[in-house]
Amino acid sequence: MITAARVKLYPNEGQKILLEKHFGSCRFVYNYFLAKRDEYYITHKNAKKSSLNYLDTANMLIELKEKYPWLYEVNSQSLQMSLRFLDNAFKNFFHKNADHPRFKRKGINEYFAVPQHIKIQGNRIYFPKFSEGIYFKGSREKLSKIKDVNEIIxxxxxxxxxxxxxxxxxxxxxxxxxxxxxxxVGIDLGIEKFATLSNGIAIENPGFIKKIEKRIKRLQKQLSKKEKTSNNRRKHILKSQKEYMKLRNMREDFDDKISTAIAKQYDTIVIEDLNVHGMMQNHHISKSLSDVSFYYFKQKLEWKAEKYGKNMIEIGRFDPSSKICSRCGNIKHDLKLSDRIYRCDVCGLIIDRDHNASKNIRKIGLIKVGSVRSEFTPVEIATSGLYGIYPYRQRSVGEAGSSEALAEE
Structure with missing residues (x-):
């Protein structure tokens, strides 16, 4: 099984300069051959060979290094890996899995890869052009067990x-x-409460953005007054980036701990598919939605379920959960988003709205995989409108009222 460990590097001043040269050279090679591949396609669109591949660009890289001798200062395999990344980006584009590759900008998503000749000794990592090794901090006990390193980024x-x-x-x-x-367990994700479990446990929304929002606003206001290309502006950009990194780390740590706790405790986890992109179009809740990061949490939960051998079930976004009574199956058509307490007009159940939804999510998920068998026949499922969730035909409040009135007549 292929896995990864991330450590923080502490390079000296000379190593920092060399790292920056690697970032810049790899970015230059990527952008140069992205333009070359686009240009070649335009001029050879109707030819038998209409596009360049990795081998073509790798051969052209030799001539490019003769033209720009400063490319020899960096690891040649890192430059070749940039061509690999570019070739993969074009393959994803041709298979319609991604948009057309874009040019890289300085200071945004800086990285380079080293595929070979990597050695870890103690608290230093050695790779080509860094023969003295770069000091790092991380789990030395875990890294000491690594025999062969496939690649570093x-x-x-x-x-x-x-x-x-x-x-x-x-x-x-x-x-x-x-x-x-x-x-x-069934999990209902929300904004007011981050997650509500079907057993009644509620996980409060930590509200990370509120904790550092004032500092970010103050830095953005100061940044707007700085002259462009000035050193003070660059310093304030770096300060803002560190605040956003702090916010991102807080979210990742929270999601990691919650997903681990859930995956360790429960054997079967049922969660609903949320239309996060569509929900983000609502400007009233978009900021709160981005703060709770539902998509990242679901990814973490799926990974932890695989890691611990647990089952992950995802129900459809249109499956009924909020408006149905978890006890009797009555549909409450007039339920509003502002109603935080679910009150059933048929069986009299009074329950927290999110807790009611999480219980329904669990029941729907278990029925879909056959762990809980419905007593409905196929005809009853088609006519009930409840997809066979409950063991007998249930009616909405309006239907119940009208039928009782007809019976009395």
Whole structure:
């Protein structure tokens, strides 16, 4: 199984200069051959060979290094990896999995890869052009067990340098536990409460953006008054980047801890598919939605479920959850978003809205995978409008009222 470990690098001044040369040279090679590939396609659109591939650009790189001798100062394999990344970007574009590759800008998403000749000794990592090694801080006990490193990727974020060490371990994911209703949980994600579990546990929204929003606003206001291309402006940009990095780290740490706790405790996890992109169009809640980062949390939860051999079930975004009573199955058509307490007019259930939804999510997910069997026949499922969730035909409040009136007549 291929995995990765990320450590923070502490290069000296000379190593910083060399790292920046690697970032700049790899970016230059990527942009240069992106333009060359586009130009070649325009001029050879109707020819038998209409586009360049990795081997073509790798051969052209030799001539480019003769034209620009400063490219010899960086690791040649890192330049070749930039061509690999460019070729993969074009393949994704041709397969309609991504947009056309874009030119890279200085200071945005800075990285380069080293595929070979990597050695880790103690608290230093050695690779070509860095024979003295770069000091790092990380889990030395974990890294000491690494025998062969497949690849490393050096990145820069808010003025700090990081190294992602990609290596292979013999362990595989454990076998998944059998699907069952026992030790299962449904999760309803929200803004007021980050997550509500079907067993009644509610996880409050930490509201990270509120904690550092004032500092970010103050820095942005100061930044707007600085002259462009000035040193003070660059300093304030770096300060703003560090605040945003702090916000991102807080979110990632929260999602990581919550997803780990859920994946360790429950064998079957049911979650709903949310239309986050569509919800972000509502400017009243878009800021709060971006702060809770539902998509990243779901990705984390899926990974942790695989890691611990647990089952992850995702129900459709249009499956009923909020408006149905979790006890009797009554549909409450007049339920508003502002109604935080669900009050059933048929069975009299009074329950928190999110808790009611999480119980329905769990029940829908278990029925979909066959862990809970519905007593509906196919005809009853088609006519009930409840998709066979409950063991008998339920009616909405309006339907119940009209039928009782007809019976009395």
């Amino acid at each position: 050096i990145t820069k974020d808010s003025g700090y340098y990081y190294c992602s060490i990609i290596y292979e371990i013999p362990e595989e994911f454990p076998e998944k536990k059998p699907l069952s209703s026992e030790n299962s």
